[in-house]
Amino acid sequence: MPGHFRDGSSQSAKLWINPEHGGQALGADDGNITINDVLAAEQRLARFAPLLQKLFPELEMSKGMVESPLLALPAEVVTKGAGDHGHFWVKADHQLAVAGSVKARGGFHEVLEFAEGVALSHGLLKDGDGYEVLASSTARECFARYEVAVGSTGNLGMSIGIMSAALGFKASVHMSAEAKEWKKRLLRSHGVIVHEYPGDYGQAVAIGREQASSNPLAHFVDDEKSTSLFCGYAVAALRLQRQLLELNVRVDREHPLFVYIPCGVGGAPGGVCYGLKHVFGDHVHCFFVEPEDSSCFLVRMQHPDAEGISIYDAGQHNKTIADGLAVPQASELVYPLMRTRLAGMVVATDERMLVDLWQLKSMAGLKVEPSAAAAVSGPRALLCTEVGQQYLQASGLAPFMSAANHIVWTTGGTLMPTDEFDRLFAQGQQLASQSFACEPSAA
Incomplete structure (x- = not known):
């Protein structure tokens, strides 16, 4: 069972350690994905960079590369005394240009891979051509015959919709009940068709997938099954x-x-975890963070023989302020790849996310949405729970923690309207008056 913070606060996170981490899980394999596919995705993004620079003025300085900075994070954002346990960083994907979230790389990659295939099949790319030619009226007229569709709670929809519309495709985003109104407005401002549903993420994906299947010129970006997204x-x-x-x-x-x-x-x-384990092997330890009432990946990890299990089967209701994480079922493409690579899972409350949203802004100057603020519960759970300390001891990591590096991955938020952020900030500030403190255990 997950371990609670020592302070016993009702707002504490929970930590679950993967018993198969580092082993060879029975039946677990990498399917058809290899690191060469990831390298090919990186090369494709590089080929398209000149075109992206032309389509999006905000990418002029980066020459069409969509990437976020790695920023130092004050350790006290995590908890008092955390600085004794290493250095803390933010991988600031909330600042990713154009789409403003971690979904930019994967979402852009899949749309660009589809565009590349269409362009080649229609002779729009000739030997020696730079990909800037795909901004031509001829290319756009061709792309306009095709539709790119996706089901989303918000951030993936923004990356797919904005990129597809910019290239000239008919862009359709099927959005679940959790999707924020400001994200729908932003998509529509880019010319994206937004379909709204009263049900959850699973319903939006299912309907979007079915509708796209009836159109031979439609490409459905399937967040649950896409290797192109994954490699991006x-x-x-x-x-x-x-x-x-x-x-x-x-x-x-x-x-x-x-x-x-x-x-x-x-x-x-x-x-991200797949790539990091390839690069750093046993020296990197990846933890996913989920809302307590929408922890679909934890449910799947804890039930390795229950393919298709949902949070509803586990008594959860998919109610969370973290709209980007409000998903009932884990990807069955990704789950096998994580069985031995993922170190563990952290579960956080909505209240804790709001407090961390407030702290990230007031202490580090970072504007993130609640789903991104969830990441701060990761190092806090590792350092402040008995389960976390047992993991560090059992893994032989305890003697090296003062030289460790911790990266909190902030996945979205920069594009959030000011009034929306201010409301969440005020809620976090009010909740912060309660006691959330924890002291890291002595290693």
Whole structure:
């Protein structure tokens, strides 16, 4: 069972350690995905960079590369005394240009891979052509015959919708009840068709998938099953490796790396974890963070023989302020890939996310949405629970924690309207008057 913080607060996170981590799980395999697929995704994004620079003025400085900075994080954002247990960082995917979330790499990659296939099949790309030619009126007229569709709670829909519309595709986003109104408005402002449903993420995906299947010129981006999305997400690990090298941050036995990523269906965090384990092997420890009432990936990890199990089967109701994480079932593409790669899962309350949203802004100047703030519960759970301390001891990590590096992955928020953020900030500030403190245990 997950372990609680020592302070016993009702707002504490819970930590579950994966018993198969580092082993060879029976029946677990990598399917058809290899690191070469991830490298191919990185190369595709590079080929399209000149076109993206042309389509989006905000990418001019980066020459069409969509990437986020790695920022130092004050340790006290995690908890008092956390600085004695290593260095803390933010992988600031909430600042990713154009789409403003972790979904940008994977979502953009799949749309661009589809566009590349259409362009090649219609002779729009000739030998020696730069991909800027796909901004031509001829290319746009061709793309306009095709539809790109996706089911989403919000952030994936924004990355798919905005990129598809920018290229000239008919873009359709099927959005579940959890999706925020401001995300729907933003999509519509880009010319995206938004379909709204009263049900959950699973319903939006199912209807979107069915409608797209009846159109031979439609491409449905399937967050639950897409290898293209997964490989695009995994590119983040290759780029993070370069960022760590530039900052002279070592990752080895005596300098372990811990990464904490918010998790919905599992595609984005799964891709990141897959890439990181390839790059750093046993020296990186990945933890996913989920809402307590929408912890679909934890439910799946705890029931390895129950394919298709949902949070409803586990007595949860999918009610959370973290709209991007409100998903009832884990991806069956990603789950097998995580069985031995994922170190563990953290479950956080909505109240804790709001307090951390407030702290990230007031102490670090970062504007994130609640689902991104969930990541801060990751290092706190590792350092402040008995389960976490047992993991560090059993893994031989305890002697090296003062030289460890912890990366909190903030997955979205920069595009949030000011009034929406201010309301959440005020709620977090009010909740912060309660006691959430914990002291890291002595290693």
